[in-house]
Amino acid sequence: MREFEADPSHPRYHSLWLRHKLELAQHAGMLANSAMIAHGRGEAFDYLLGEKTTDSARHATKIAAAKLQDATKPIICLNGNTTALAADTMLQIAEHLQCPIEINIFYRTNERMKALINYLSERKEELGLGVEILGDSPDYSIPGLKGPRASCCWNGIGESDVVFVPLEDGDRCEALRKMGKFVIVVDLNPLSRSAQKASLTIIDEITRVGNNLLEFVNSPIELEDYQNELFIEGALSHIARRFL
Amino acid sequence: MREFEADPSHPRYHSLWLRHKLELAQHAGMLANSAMIAHGRGEAFDYLLGEKTTDSARHATKIAAAKLQDATKPIICLNGNTTALAADTMLQIAEHLQCPIEINIFYRTNERMKALINYLSERKEELGLGVEILGDSPDYSIPGLKGPRASCCWNGIGESDVVFVPLEDGDRCEALRKMGKFVIVVDLNPLSRSAQKASLTIIDEITRVGNNLLEFVNSPIELEDYQNELFIEGALSHIARRFL
Numbered sequence: 001m002r003e004f005e006a007d008p009s010h011p012r013y014h015s016l017w018l019r020h021k022l023e024l025a026q027h028a029g030m031l032a033n034s035a036m037i038a039h040g041r042g043e044a045f046d047y048l049l050g051e052k053t054t055d056s057a058r059h060a061t062k063i064a065a066a067k068l069q070d071a072t073k074p075i076i077c078l079n080g081n082t083t084a085l086a087a088d089t090m091l092q093i094a095e096h097l098q099c100p101i102e103i104n105i106f107y108r109t110n111e112r113m114k115a116l117i118n119y120l121s122e123r124k125e126e127l128g129l130g131v132e133i134l135g136d137s138p139d140y141s142i143p144g145l146k147g148p149r150a151s152c153c154w155n156g157i158g159e160s161d162v163v164f165v166p167l168e169d170g171d172r173c174e175a176l177r178k179m180g181k182f183v184i185v186v187d188l189n190p191l192s193r194s195a196q197k198a199s200l201t202i203i204d205e206i207t208r209v210g211n212n213l214l215e216f217v218n219s220p221i222e223l224e225d226y227q228n229e230l231f232i233e234g235a236l237s238h239i240a241r242r243f244l
Numbered sequence: 245m246r247e248f249e250a251d252p253s254h255p256r257y258h259s260l261w262l263r264h265k266l267e268l269a270q271h272a273g274m275l276a277n278s279a280m281i282a283h284g285r286g287e288a289f290d291y292l293l294g295e296k297t298t299d300s301a302r303h304a305t306k307i308a309a310a311k312l313q314d315a316t317k318p319i320i321c322l323n324g325n326t327t328a329l330a331a332d333t334m335l336q337i338a339e340h341l342q343c344p345i346e347i348n349i350f351y352r353t354n355e356r357m358k359a360l361i362n363y364l365s366e367r368k369e370e371l372g373l374g375v376e377i378l379g380d381s382p383d384y385s386i387p388g389l390k391g392p393r394a395s396c397c398w399n400g401i402g403e404s405d406v407v408f409v410p411l412e413d414g415d416r417c418e419a420l421r422k423m424g425k426f427v428i429v430v431d432l433n434p435l436s437r438s439a440q441k442a443s444l445t446i447i448d449e450i451t452r453v454g455n456n457l458l459e460f461v462n463s464p465i466e467l468e469d470y471q472n473e474l475f476i477e478g479a480l481s482h483i484a485r486r487f488l
Binding site for chain 1: 263267277278280281282283284285286287288289291433434435480481483484486487488
């Protein structure tokens with residue numbers, strides 16, 4: 001694996017650093033074939049957003065923090081790309097919320113699950129945290145989904161009331177909603193089915209969301225009313241301005 | 245390498261087929277690390293374009309055909325992704341134009357150059373074409389660029405007057421313009437530097453452009469005046485409509 005050599009003053013430093021983390025994760029067998037393509041799609045939308053957290057996304061993240069704090073059984077559900085890019089922050093958020101993390105991937109293979117759980121456990125040890133990591137023994141199926149993508153843990157996703165599930169697939173987002181859960185999605189494409197179907201949609205890049213969410217969960221946040229369509233419209237009009 | 249198994253009636257069949265071709269190319273050592281991410285960025289913009297050739301892009305492609313037919317020394321310059329996705333069409337276009345193809349990559353290594361030239365030569369044999377394939381013995385440098393990315397062949401890019409160079413880097417596009425060449429770029433991002441700097445910009449997906457261009461170069465096309473800004477604005481307003 002080549003070393004990461006970019007200069008921190010390079011305007012694309014953060015973007016190159018994220019790519020490097022994904023390359024390491026790919027090398028460690030944590031990612032599906034489609035992971036890099038998915039990341040590229042995200043890069044394009046982030047470019048259109050101006051590679052900054054919009055006020056609207058920050059507001060959505062604050063509400064997400066309140067919802068997670070207020071939940072009876074919150075769960076943080078991580079796929080390959082989120083684990084590769086934001087494992088440390090997600091572990092710290094879970095520690096604050098005293099909730100488990102469930103590794104749950106769409107293209108499930110035992111090898112990938114093992115690589116992801118190993119990596120997350122290593123990061124947890126390194127940070128000295130006590131977060132419970134679920135995913136290696138799925139004992140429940142998300143109703144309405146077929147095949148390995150339905151598998152999950154009952155004491156994780158299964159009995160949760162609020163699910164924080166970044167970079168989620170549209171079908172699964174819909175299936176989780178149908179189970180009556182409050183589904184918080186992070187997605188860079190405001191037009192994606194997950195973005196449209198979630199209970200709360202954060203249109204922002206996952207490492208920025210992680211940092212903001214960690215800041216918010218540090219202190220108690222009051223729940224407030226919101227309209228999710230406004231978060232989506234906020235992102236759409238922000239992007240549209242780039243093209244006009 | 246896994247088999248390609250998608251159903252041709254699947255709405256994402258073409259997109260999945262392109263990904264599969266890239267995976268094969270990656271397996272054969274033809275692609276840089278960043279190739280999949282670049283493809284994902286393209287997918288995002290193509291999604292915003294509606295995954296169809298716009299009238300404006302078709303018009304730009306027709307003018308590209310006329311310019312290539314009218315050129316004294318046209319050259320088709322292919323990188324890794326274009327070779328992986330559109331080798332056959334590009335070879336057929338070169339045969340019609342009686343021009344060489346130069347393999348020219350941004351992250352140049354001998355291994356990748358060899359893998360690309362081998363693949364293109366195999367496709368040429370298979371199709372029974374007589375196209376000259378350049379790139380393995382660069383003997384010229386594009387002025388203003390540093391390192392291996394400046395390398396090219398004098399009897400290819402070097403002495404050409406019209407360069408068809410899909411998925412090009414912004415710096416190289418600019419350097420080729422400074423050499424006085426007419427540079428035709430294919431790019432899905434109308435805001436990219438290559439799109440903005442080219443003499444003629446086709447905002448469309450490379451396999452669709454290949455098919456359209458092959459159709460156009462089949463018969464003589466009359467040169468017409470055009471304003472490249474209008475092709476870029478056409479794509480921008482087409483995309484903006486998706487966000488409004």
